[in-house]
Amino acid sequence: MNEPPKRSSYFHNWISVIGGIFSVFLFAVLLFLFILDFWSKQTNPYLGAITYLILPVFLITSLLMIPVGALRERAKRQKRGYVRRFPSIDFNNPTHQKVAFATIGVTTLFLLFTMFGTYRAYEFTESVTFCGRLCHQVMEPEFTAYHHSPHARVACVQCHIGSGADWFVRSKLSGSYQVYSVIAKKYSKPIETPVKNLRPAQETCEQCHWPRQFFGAVEQDHQYFLSDEDNTAWKTRMLMFVGGGTPPYGKKEGIHWHMNIDNQVYYVASDQKRQEIPWVKRIRSDGVEEVYVDENSGFAPDRPPQGELRRMDCMDCHNRPSHNFKSPSEAVNEAMAYGAIDRALPYMKREAVKALVGNYSSHEAASVGIRSHLEGFYRNTYPDIAETKKKELGQTIEAVQEIYKTNFFPKMKVSWKEYPDNIGHLIFPGCFRCHDGRHKTSDGKVISNSCYSCHNIVTQGPPAAMEADVNGLEFKHPEDIGEAWKETACFDCHTGT
Ligand code: HEC
Ligand code: HEC
Ligand code: HEC
Ligand code: HEC
Ligand code: HEC
Ligand code: HEC
Secondary structure, eight states: OOOOOTTOOTTOSHHHHHHHHHHHHHHHHHHHHHHHHHHOSSOOHHHHHIIIIIHHHHHHHHHHHHHHHHHHHHHHHHHHTSOOSOOOOOTTSHHHHHHHHHHHHHHHHHHHHHHHHHHHHHHHHTSHHIIIIITHHHHHHHHHHHHTSTTTTSOHHHHHTOSSHHHHHHHHHHHHHHHHHHHTTOOOSSOOSSOTTOOOGGGTHHHHSOGGGOOSOEEEEEEEEOSSTTOOEEEEEEEEOOOBOOGGGSOSBHHHIIIIISOEEEEEOSSTTSOOOOEEEEEOTTSOEEEEEETTSOOBTTBOOSSOOEEOOHHHHOSOSSOOOOOHHHHHHHHHHTTSSOTTSTTHHHHHHHHHTSOOSSHHHHHHHHHHHHHHHHHHHOHHHHHHTHHHHHHHHHHHHHHHHHHOBGGGTBSGGGSOOOSSSSSSOGGGGTOSSOEEOTTOOBOOOOTTTTEEEEEEEOGGGOEEOTTOOOOOOSSOOTTHHHHSOHHHHOOOO
């Protein structure tokens, strides 16, 4: 009989041996990367992905190859007929003892590392780096805007997921699909909003901004520049009646209180972007229901449009708390106000806005286009200024290029136009989706539309001749358009350019 040597182990087969060699090798590499990641000051998204997501999969595969090879070998030998029993382990046998302790030791060590690795993998998928940088191009607009927002130190997951097991599981499930859609290039450009299934704001925003924090009014300063030769300046200071509060902490009033704490407001939008809201229901704190319908829309209190009945929350006003893509006019006004763009250059406001709205295919193309537009304009129209103010013009061009890079993302087709901001009413309907004076109950109650219900203008005018009144001024339009602003909505004329 050609019986094989008796002591030959099942592990003596190619699959197990290759698995073993790979395991040792991968384990060493993993350990090395792990230490590297641990000590390095900056998180590198690719190193993180390799260390915590990709290599472990390979390591586990090679580790599995070892027993799989052995089982296969055993089956083979059984078939040939010379193995019938499982090996017997005898703890009185010193060799068996040693092997058993070694196995328990190695397994425990490995489990500990796996647990730690899994924890790091979990931490990594929750990190801003993972969300914002791993799929660089897709998330670039949101990631960039985020870094310029008041929430730059709030992790993506704190708004997008929040805490708790159910949302954790949901987010990892939809997250896996998102990773797939990025790899398969199936995502839409720009990414569609409103984000469906965004977690209710009570469970995310209110973790940090709880209702008692709000009271009184918030001051807002705006500086504007007109499109004329002098870039004429105009300032407006206003008090926003944010209000809010629970009685011991402040009066119940204003924008926040009405919307959220005691009253419930529901609405049905007639478009996908929630920009047209013909039907609104308010449930007062005493339980009485009031339905307001846009008188021009053809809907009725008992006949709302088709679609989701949505309870109004923070996101229906603050839908851009972190990804605010500024309109050219707003961004240029700001840069002129703090001096990055030189306001002494004639027609600078007009020309900077024009340069920004050009049709560019990438950030690089935009940089070139912006430079050639502005240099061309001054060379042709003001040749002496182009000569004497070379330095100022150079700095201004850089500032305009920077505005483009942080607010426009041609590869993802993203700019202010694609994402309406629901706070305010200057270039998007915002508050006026409901507060337009046309939303009425059947007995004639109107959702307030007075310029004094949401804010007071306390100072306004050109910086040299400002009028002021703490009790509120009547709005004066910076450019003489007569009474047009009373009859036409601001956003019918203002588009952001
Ligand atoms: C302060 C809360 C907050 C933080 C922090 C935050 N987001 Fe958002 N994000 C939102 C809200 C609210 C929306 C929904 C906008 C809508 O539905 O109109 C949104 C929408 C998005 C969208 C959809 C496209 C768009 O621009 O609306 C993407 C993509 C996105 N966020 C990615 C990220 C990434 C990546 C990070 C971290 C770098 C992040 N977000 C951090 C609140 C936040
Ligand atoms: C993890 C905590 C955290 C979460 C969650 C969070 N925020 Fe904030 N928020 C902050 C901090 C910190 C600031 C900056 C405060 C400051 O500048 O005084 C801020 C500022 C703001 C501001 C004022 C911005 C300004 O221009 O001054 C608004 C509005 C706001 N958050 C809305 C939201 C909304 C809406 C959500 C939910 C989508 C949200 N926040 C979620 C921490 C948070
Ligand atoms: C009806 C629309 C509306 C709703 C709903 C709303 N807000 Fe506001 N919020 C405003 C307006 C308007 C301001 C004034 C500042 C501005 O215009 O940016 C403001 C201001 C704020 C500020 C800055 C206040 C300060 O004292 O500096 C924070 C933070 C904020 N909101 C968070 C929230 C959170 C969190 C929620 C949900 C619980 C929420 N808001 C719901 C409209 C709204
Ligand atoms: C979905 C519809 C809707 C939207 C959008 C909306 N509101 Fe309202 N708002 C209402 C309703 C309904 C009332 C209660 C009716 C009333 O008092 O006029 C109300 C009441 C108010 C009040 C109290 C008015 C008063 O007379 O005391 C303020 C202030 C207010 N809203 C501010 C805002 C601001 C600021 C925005 C935009 C950031 C906004 N609302 C967006 C529906 C809306
Ligand atoms: C339903 C509440 C509401 C009503 C009514 C309202 N506003 Fe406003 N308005 C706002 C909010 C909210 C903002 C703040 C936008 C922001 O945070 O930038 C704003 C901003 C403004 C600004 C600054 C524009 C900007 O974004 O630079 C002006 C000017 C203004 N309002 C004038 C008016 C006038 C004039 C009327 C009357 C025709 C009016 N508002 C009615 C809520 C309201
Ligand atoms: C009939 C059209 C029209 C209406 C309606 C209108 N505006 Fe204007 N607005 C203009 C024009 C034209 C200018 C001058 C633009 C320029 O010189 O760049 C202007 C300029 C402004 C500016 C200064 C320029 C800037 O950087 O934005 C502000 C602020 C402004 N308007 C606010 C408002 C507000 C608030 C409302 C609504 C209450 C409103 N406008 C309604 C046409 C209009």
